[in-house]
Amino acid sequence: MLFVGYFSIQLYSNNMLTNAKENVIENNPEITNVVSINNIGKWGEWFTEYVLVVEINGLKYRIWTSNEGEISDKIPL
Numbered sequence: 001m002l003f004v005g006y007f008s009i010q011l012y013s014n015n016m017l018t019n020a021k022e023n024v025i026e027n028n029p030e031i032t033n034v035v036s037i038n039n040i041g042k043w044g045e046w047f048t049e050y051v052l053v054v055e056i057n058g059l060k061y062r063i064w065t066s067n068e069g070e071i072s073d074k075i076p077l
Helices: 002-027
Strands: 031-041 049-056 059-066 073-075
Touching: 002 031, 002 049, 002 059
Parallel strands: none
Antiparallel strands: 031 049, 049 059, 059 073
């Protein structure tokens, strides 16, 4: 039973990361590649933020975004 609960949480988390990644790409066409993505915050919070490493015109940036794909901050790496 514990395994099923853990699997459900992992599936939910992976789904949220995938949705955020797709929204960032859809709303920001200048992004050519998403290198990595991770969420900021804890499971169950109402407002989840994400931090991504992306490529824009061949350069890497770290961006912070909401689940809707709106970039709130960006720094070059």
